[in-house]
Amino acid sequence: MKVRSLVWRGQASTLEKRFRGEIQRGEAMGTARAKVSHEYWDEKIECISQDALHKMRTLKMQQHLRYTYQNSPFYKRFLDEARIRPEEITTLEEFSNRVPLLSRDQLIRDQLEKPPFGDLMAVGIKEIRRIYSSPGPLMMPFSKSDMDDYINTTANGLHICGARRGDIVDIAYSYQWELAGTMLDDGFRRLGCAVIPGGPGMGKTHIHIMKYLGVNVVRAFPSFAMKLTDIAKRMGINPRRDLKVRLLIIGGETYPDELKANLAEEFGAEVRAMYGGAETGFVASECSVGGGMHCFSPSIVEIIDPITRDHVAAGQPGEIVTTDLSRKGLPLIRYRTGDITAGVNAEPCPCGRTSPRLGKIIGRSDSSFWVKGVLLTPNVVKEVLQKHRGVGSFQIIVSRDQFMDNLMIKVEFNNQMSQEGVREAILDDLRAVTRLRAEISLVAMGSLEKKPVGIDLRQAVRSRH
Numbered sequence: 001m002k003v004r005s006l007v008w009r010g011q012a013s014t015l016e017k018r019f020r021g022e023i024q025r026g027e028a029m030g031t032a033r034a035k036v037s038h039e040y041w042d043e044k045i046e047c048i049s050q051d052a053l054h055k056m057r058t059l060k061m062q063q064h065l066r067y068t069y070q071n072s073p074f075y076k077r078f079l080d081e082a083r084i085r086p087e088e089i090t091t092l093e094e095f096s097n098r099v100p101l102l103s104r105d106q107l108i109r110d111q112l113e114k115p116p117f118g119d120l121m122a123v124g125i126k127e128i129r130r131i132y133s134s135p136g137p138l139m140m141p142f143s144k145s146d147m148d149d150y151i152n153t154t155a156n157g158l159h160i161c162g163a164r165r166g167d168i169v170d171i172a173y174s175y176q177w178e179l180a181g182t183m184l185d186d187g188f189r190r191l192g193c194a195v196i197p198g199g200p201g202m203g204k205t206h207i208h209i210m211k212y213l214g215v216n217v218v219r220a221f222p223s224f225a226m227k228l229t230d231i232a233k234r235m236g237i238n239p240r241r242d243l244k245v246r247l248l249i250i251g252g253e254t255y256p257d258e259l260k261a262n263l264a265e266e267f268g269a270e271v272r273a274m275y276g277g278a279e280t281g282f283v284a285s286e287c288s289v290g291g292g293m294h295c296f297s298p299s300i301v302e303i304i305d306p307i308t309r310d311h312v313a314a315g316q317p318g319e320i321v322t323t324d325l326s327r328k329g330l331p332l333i334r335y336r337t338g339d340i341t342a343g344v345n346a347e348p349c350p351c352g353r354t355s356p357r358l359g360k361i362i363g364r365s366d367s368s369f370w371v372k373g374v375l376l377t378p379n380v381v382k383e384v385l386q387k388h389r390g391v392g393s394f395q396i397i398v399s400r401d402q403f404m405d406n407l408m409i410k411v412e413f414n415n416q417m418s419q420e421g422v423r424e425a426i427l428d429d430l431r432a433v434t435r436l437r438a439e440i441s442l443v444a445m446g447s448l449e450k451k452p453v454g455i456d457l458r459q460a461v462r463s464r465h
Contacts, residue, residue: 039351041159046296046353053354054092057300060325061095062086068331071122074110075331078102096302101309101321101334104279105379108136117141123329132179134278135380135434140179143329147186150281154187156296157285160353161249161272163217165192170210172198172220172228173252173373177435179278180252180373184219187282193217200224200372203231211237214244221373222250222259223404229266230402240268249274252373253405254361254458275358277337278375280322284358292345292357299324301358302334303344306365315343319365320358338366338375367454369398372405374436378453381409384429388422390414393448400458406439413442 040046048056065086068075079086082100089095110118116139123143130147132140142150163169169188175181175197188195196215198206206228209215218225225248232239239245245267250260251274264271275293276282283301284293295301303318304311312318320337342359349357364370368377378396385391392412399406411426413419423440430438 038164040353041156043352046156046294046355048354050354057325058090058092061092061300061323062089064323064325064331065089065095065099065333067328068122068333072120072331074119075122075333077119092300095300096311096334099334101304101336102332103336104136104138104338107279107332108138111137111139117330120330122331128329130182132278133177135374135376137433138279140279141329146327146329149326150183151186151190153296154183154282155190157274157276157282158184158187158191158219158249160285160287160294160296161274162247162270162288163188163191163193163249167191167193167217167247168196168213168215169193169217169219170196170198170206170215172200172206172218172224174200174435178374179281180276183281188217188219203228204235207232207235207237207243210243210245216244217247217249218245219249221252222255222263223253223372223400225250225263226259226266226402227404229263239266243267245269247272251275253370254363256458273360275339275361277339279332279335280324280337283320283322286357287349287351287353289349289351291347291349292359294349294353294355294357296355301356303341304336306336306338306340314346317342317359317362336365338364338368340365363456369396369454369456371398371407371436374434376407376434376436380433381430384433385411385426387429388426390417390422391426392445394453395448395451396454398454398456398458405458407436408439408441410441410443410448412445412448414445 069079069086078100084098089098107118107120110120121141127143128141129144130142132142134140171181171184171188173181173184175185181197181199185195185197196209196213198209210218220228229239232243237243246269248263248267248269248271250263250271260271270288272286273293274282274286275284283299284295286293300323302311302321304321306319317340320339320341322335322337323333339361340363342362344359345357348354368375376396381394381396385394390413394412395410397408397410399408409430413422419442423442426440427438430436
């Protein structure tokens with residue numbers, strides 16, 4: 001199944017100008033439109049007909065393939081090895097059926113072989129304006145045009161969720177290293193919101209500031225948002241009565257269904273979901289109707305079976321694959337996110353937007369985990385442990401206690417060696433690489449040999465995915 005959704009922001013692109021007449025004739029083509037114009041960040045694009053959208057995306061895909069082939073040594077080699085010439089790919093169906101998939105491991109391997117950015121980079125270093133880093137390590141360089149497109153896309157997603165000019169926003173995301181904090185900050189400010197760069201932790205400070213300033217929008221991990229309700233109550237503050245939060249935008253973690261309802265009840269606020277990743281930027285956002293998250297970004301979004309790599313049937317769960325058609329610095333074509341969605345709702349949405357709605361994220365297709373918004377992979381843990389003498393196999397266990405993620409790593413250790421300082425040393429090295437706190441449990445050598453490398457106890461995702 002192919003999910004066809006594309007939103008263009010900022011000044012009109014050549015493609016948009018070319019099809020502007022067709023967009024304006026949307027009513028004759030069956031385009032859905034709502035009467036309240038402030039509902040949309042860009043009504044002409046968000047309510048565009050599927051036919052016009054398909055044509056726009058096809059042309060943009062053709063341009064993007066030619067650009068990456070000409071400017072990225074990695075993609076020239078990648079497509080040559082697949083015996084594909086960009087000009088041969090003339091339809092979205094050919095694109096999805098012929099162009100190879102790209103994995104995170106391939107990105108990391110490319111950068112390790114040719115540091116710091118590998119052969120994927122398609123611009124010179126003078127064009128780069130911001131560099132993010134995620135565990136792996138994986139460096140993500142962004143050009144000026146990349147940043148502008150990403151900020152517009154983020155603003156579009158926040159607008160879909162319900163943020164508006166004049167809102168006072170508390171962003172409880174990290175501003176260090178990874179994309180989310182600064183991109184959300186830029187996106188909210190482009191909407192015309194007043195932004196508080198709150199960051200993670202310091203729950204009491206968040207509550208004090210929220211009450212003092214009358215914060216009405218909060219962007220947070222769902223677990224941290226729930227923690228804030230407990231902190232507020234211990235401070236003698238009733239979140240629903242004493243705070244002015246009208247909108248909570250959550251993302252970055254899997255969460256049980258009841259958590260969203262609990263947050264809405266505790267704050268007396270709307271709770272909307274937003275999906276994205278460190279490599280992909282923000283991809284989809286939930287409107288006031290619900291029923292999934294509208295795919296709003298300038299991307300081709302596909303849902304595949306992670307085992308067969310075939311597209312899944314409509315409405316079925318599968319792995320999300322994205323292609324950002326605007327990205328120039330480090331292009332990612334048919335990128336496997338590893339995130340499993342519950343499915344895609346392609347039915348028309350009463351909000352008037354024509355893009356399909358992505359279901360909630362229910363798990364991972366690989367052995368990695370989202371922990372407090374950080375993607376933790378077994379390879380990263382292995383590389384940290386290899387620096388320490390006397391250790392063997394390991395096991396990652398992720399659990400949840402009252403909506404908060406807990407991370408434990410069991411490590412085989414030679415009991416004939418001194419354990420003094422070993423836990424602390426492993427913990428320090430792990431935190432330096434992953435930016436996560438963990439409990440380290442040293443166990444007997446050989447006790448983990450036949451056990452799975454990772455266990456996620458937070459929710460039961462029962463499928464072959």
